[in-house]
Amino acid sequence: xxxxxxxxxxxxxxxxxxxxxxxxxxxxxxxxxxxxxxxxxxxxxxxxxxxxxxxxxxxxxxxxxxxxxxxxxxxxxxxxxxxxxxxxxxxxxxxxxxxxxxxxxxxxxxxxxxxxxxxxxxxxxxxxxxxxxxxxxxxxxxxxxxxxxxxxxxxxxxxxxxxxxxxxxxxxxxxxxxxxxxxxxxxxxxxxxxxxxxxxxxxxxxxxxxxxxxxxxxxxxxxxxxxxxxxxxxxxxxxxxxxxxxxxxxxxxxxxxxxxx
Numbered sequence: 001x002x003x004x005x006x007x008x009x010x011x012x013x014x015x016x017x018x019x020x021x022x023x024x025x026x027x028x029x030x031x032x033x034x035x036x037x038x039x040x041x042x043x044x045x046x047x048x049x050x051x052x053x054x055x056x057x058x059x060x061x062x063x064x065x066x067x068x069x070x071x072x073x074x075x076x077x078x079x080x081x082x083x084x085x086x087x088x089x090x091x092x093x094x095x096x097x098x099x100x101x102x103x104x105x106x107x108x109x110x111x112x113x114x115x116x117x118x119x120x121x122x123x124x125x126x127x128x129x130x131x132x133x134x135x136x137x138x139x140x141x142x143x144x145x146x147x148x149x150x151x152x153x154x155x156x157x158x159x160x161x162x163x164x165x166x167x168x169x170x171x172x173x174x175x176x177x178x179x180x181x182x183x184x185x186x187x188x189x190x191x192x193x194x195x196x197x198x199x200x201x202x203x204x205x206x207x208x209x210x211x212x213x214x215x216x217x218x219x220x221x222x223x224x225x226x227x228x229x230x231x232x233x234x235x236x237x238x239x240x241x242x243x244x245x246x247x248x249x250x251x252x253x254x255x256x257x258x259x260x261x
Contacts, residue, residue, distance in 0.1 A: 029115050030256040031060035035070030044098045047072065051111045059098045061253055064134060071134060071253035072112060074104040077232060078249050080220030084204050088189040091205040092157075103217070106161045106184060110154045112254055131254040133165060135216070137234055138249040140224045143241040152254060160184055160191045163207045182207035202229065221246035 028034060029048040039045070042062045046055040059073040077084075082101040094105025104112075113131055133152035138144045150167030160183040183191040185199035185208050192198045198208035204217040213235040221231040225246040227238075238244040 030070070030112075030254075031058065031062070031072040032068075032070035032256050034060055035062055040069070049108065049111050050115055052108075056104075056108055057098050058104065059102075061251070064136070064253065068132070068255050071255050072131075073098070073251055073253045074109050074112065075102070075216065075250075075252040077101055077216065077220060077247075077251070084217045085187065085219065086205065088186045088205070091184070091186055106154070107157070110156065110161065113152055113154045115256060129257055131256045132169065134251075134253045134255065135234075136249070136251045136253065137237075137240075137247055139227070139237070139241055139245040140221075140248045141241055141243060141245045143245070145237075145240050160189075182209040202233075216247075216250045216252065221248070223248075 028037070028046075029050060031045065031047065034045050034047070040062050042060060044057055045060045046057050048054075049056055059076060061071040061073055062069055064071045076098075078101055080101075082096040084103070086095065091103065092106045094103055094108055096102030098104075115131075130151045130153050133149050135147040136144075137147070148169035149165045150169055151165065153164045155162040155164075162181070162183050164181055182193075184205060185191045185197075186205035187197075187200045187203065190197045190199065192208040192211070194208070194211050196211060198211035199205055201211065202208075202215050202218050204215060204219070206215045206217050208215070212229045212233075215229075215233045218232045219230065221227070225231070227233060227244050227246040232247045232250055234247065234250075237247070
């Protein structure tokens with residue numbers, strides 16, 4: 001066994017030496033690469049962040065219901081153990097534990113979204129390709145929904161981590177665009193486009209294009225609680241479950257294609 005150090009918020013981890021030899025390589029920079037290497041079980045893995053020139057730990061979802069395998073989880077809520085009512089600096093750095101609940105951090109998410117794959121247009125031209133993003137939602141009644149978009153891009157810190165999500169994938173079983181073209185806000189940093197301070201009202205950091213359309217970082221709901229805008233929230237959930245039961249599990253995950261130039 002070896003102690004694998006790295007400088008993110010997750011600290012050090014002890015991992016088998018054979019594991020290090022298998023995936024601790026700079027080309028292993030996404031969960032797609034880990035899946036392709038033969039490690040096909042969901043779990044916590046180190047991936048290489050090119051811009052930071054270091055490894056960081058993420059939860060790789062190898063079981064997502066999708067034709068693509070190897071999704072990099074950038075946000076996950078499942079039990080309420082981690083407090084998401086945090087200020088700007090925490091949301092930039094990241095917090096939590098990738099084996100349970102966590103937020104990967106705006107800077108890490110930005111870097112991941114820039115680790116673009118490359119694709120061929122069929123005419124010999126190579127172009128960069130943004131990752132896809134999937135939102136996985138499950139309420140306390142066990143009702144699930146899956147929303148996938150073909151393009152996810154998080155811009156630099158200067159424009160306040162401006163997010164652009166577009167291209168609803170036909171694989172989605174619930175469609176509504178809720179966070180497109182928004183700047184990130186926290187209770188101590190108001191960057192939304194509304195007269196009110198959405199992040200302060202909703203006690204979390206999020207891309208608030210409008211205050212009351214989506215917030216997967218809101219306070220964790222109690223068992224069987226009805227969904228409200230004061231907890232983890234996704235607009236029009238009642239069209240999926242008429243009982244409008246609160247969400248007990250949510251995650252955001254990125255998928256990078258495997259084609260390289």
